[in-house]
Amino acid sequence: MKHARTTRAAAILLGPFFVLFTLAMVLPIGYAVWLSLFTEKQSGLGFGGTETVFSGLDNYTAALGDRAFREGFGVLLGYCLFYIPLLLVGALALALLLDSTLARARRFFQLALFLPHAVPGIIAALIWVYLYTPQLSPVVSAMESGGIGFDFFSPDGALPSIVNIALWEWLGYNMVIFYAALQAIDRSVLEAATVDGAGAWRIAIAIKVPLIRASVVMVALFTVIGSLQLFTEPLILNKGTGSAVTSTWTPNMYAYTAAFERNDYGLAAAASILLALTAALLSFVVTRFTGRKGKKA
Amino acid sequence: MSSPASRGRWMSKTAVNGFLLLAVVYMLFPLVWLVTAATKDTGGLLAGNAFSFDGFNLGENLSNLASYGDGIYFRWYLNSLGYAGGGALVCSLICVAAGYAFEKYSFRGKDQLFGLVLMGVLVPTTALALPMYLLASKVGLVNTYWSVLIPVLVNPFGVYLARVFCSGYIPNEALEAARIDGAGELRTFWSIGLPMVMPGFVTVFLFQFTAIWNNFFLPLVMLSDRKLFPLSLGLYSWNTNTHGEPSFYPLVVTGSLLAVIPLIVAFVSLQRHWKAGLTAGSVK
Numbered sequence: 001m002k003h004a005r006t007t008r009a010a011a012i013l014l015g016p017f018f019v020l021f022t023l024a025m026v027l028p029i030g031y032a033v034w035l036s037l038f039t040e041k042q043s044g045l046g047f048g049g050t051e052t053v054f055s056g057l058d059n060y061t062a063a064l065g066d067r068a069f070r071e072g073f074g075v076l077l078g079y080c081l082f083y084i085p086l087l088l089v090g091a092l093a094l095a096l097l098l099d100s101t102l103a104r105a106r107r108f109f110q111l112a113l114f115l116p117h118a119v120p121g122i123i124a125a126l127i128w129v130y131l132y133t134p135q136l137s138p139v140v141s142a143m144e145s146g147g148i149g150f151d152f153f154s155p156d157g158a159l160p161s162i163v164n165i166a167l168w169e170w171l172g173y174n175m176v177i178f179y180a181a182l183q184a185i186d187r188s189v190l191e192a193a194t195v196d197g198a199g200a201w202r203i204a205i206a207i208k209v210p211l212i213r214a215s216v217v218m219v220a221l222f223t224v225i226g227s228l229q230l231f232t233e234p235l236i237l238n239k240g241t242g243s244a245v246t247s248t249w250t251p252n253m254y255a256y257t258a259a260f261e262r263n264d265y266g267l268a269a270a271a272s273i274l275l276a277l278t279a280a281l282l283s284f285v286v287t288r289f290t291g292r293k294g295k296k297a
Numbered sequence: 298m299s300s301p302a303s304r305g306r307w308m309s310k311t312a313v314n315g316f317l318l319l320a321v322v323y324m325l326f327p328l329v330w331l332v333t334a335a336t337k338d339t340g341g342l343l344a345g346n347a348f349s350f351d352g353f354n355l356g357e358n359l360s361n362l363a364s365y366g367d368g369i370y371f372r373w374y375l376n377s378l379g380y381a382g383g384g385a386l387v388c389s390l391i392c393v394a395a396g397y398a399f400e401k402y403s404f405r406g407k408d409q410l411f412g413l414v415l416m417g418v419l420v421p422t423t424a425l426a427l428p429m430y431l432l433a434s435k436v437g438l439v440n441t442y443w444s445v446l447i448p449v450l451v452n453p454f455g456v457y458l459a460r461v462f463c464s465g466y467i468p469n470e471a472l473e474a475a476r477i478d479g480a481g482e483l484r485t486f487w488s489i490g491l492p493m494v495m496p497g498f499v500t501v502f503l504f505q506f507t508a509i510w511n512n513f514f515l516p517l518v519m520l521s522d523r524k525l526f527p528l529s530l531g532l533y534s535w536n537t538n539t540h541g542e543p544s545f546y547p548l549v550v551t552g553s554l555l556a557v558i559p560l561i562v563a564f565v566s567l568q569r570h571w572k573a574g575l576t577a578g579s580v581k
Contacts, residue, residue: 013397014399020451027432098317107568116327116328118507118560120560127328135343168324228421229421229424255424255427260518275421279419
């Protein structure tokens, strides 16, 4: 009796979530897979309208065969190799500094460093692009008067420009996660290490960091997934004059362009799925290789 | 006077706090620029010396913002408030109900279902936007409020967070007591569980509110009617005009400043909650 009652209650409480989960996640994934297997063909000279024909894996081979798409993954790889270590090391370093006994005004530092995260991504990108634009930017004019000429939109400048925007948005957020984890460490462990003669530096590297490994793994995981979706920041840079950022610069931009400029939904779906598969693969690698204690997020 | 050891400590202290201050400067100067830039006219902005108050024009900028395109900016503002406020409220309720059910009931297939939720956390959401657009266009929802609102009601990470909070905030004894008093299961959730887990509810709400306020890709894909735009998309559309028409710069800058304020206020006043949310997401 009681069992049936609680099962019914559980079903009612879980119902809304799983209905929406199905509508907004499961169905779109299924539909994307379906779409990616079809191609729209113009019949005749294009006067007869279009017909949708099953094309198997053609869309996948077309995407993978397209240099622009492959280069998009190259851009992502460069971005991740550059951004993820900077983010993890930077956020860890700031958290350790804040956690050290020497830091003052901890609440102020936490809030001030976190604040950029309250700025919507699109607005963060706008602010920075304005700060990169020679006519608008006090930064560029200050650099010029110091004899440094750097074009933030050039082929060499675009990637660092975008990494900087992402770091600005996420450094403080992840710092707070690490700091919270550091605060949860049992202080007696640290006291024992001090008694054994370990210095602050040694304690930070050899004791504190290994103890918060679960948080580091989680942050790495979410950063990888987030990085693969890179879209907003380059889209804004793309509108900058003379920018090296093209409309297919990242795989996500490629999918967007395929769908909304070329109206090739099959190709766009295939590109999206390849991107999602990459994310799944990388999540698997990150959780596996960071090993034993890396609990599920 | 001071021993070498204490002088060394003083120097380390300066180094630690100096480094933190440097990081704060990096974090805050773009925001300071946003504030000073919003006070300038087009000429002052293009002169590039934004940290001064030359060409003070804030009042004019605000009134242009209010009047341009029949006051469409404040329509976007209301839209954002509606999408983010309404969406986050419903989403948090749905997440807390699901998290509560996962934490407090045992039923067949629970672990598998929860595993599905955790997998949902890892799905790149932008990969879903395009098929979602095509599905929405099939059922005629494209370019409606619903097309932006329905997808943001789902947040698997919110369910995970809610479950963690329910395990921490709702003792099973309280639920048992309610049951002994004859309350039905849903009544128990609504009158006992939900009030107890309110701090968790607020946390999920805050995170979802921010996520929806910041949402850009989904509205970009779904909406073409400017009247339905949220702020993010509206400001983006104005920014694309700045090339040919530099007079859009003050609109975008001043509009961005106003768009940032609610979130900064929320984060400053609800510090306890976002810290709790970040901790619950990482340490457990």
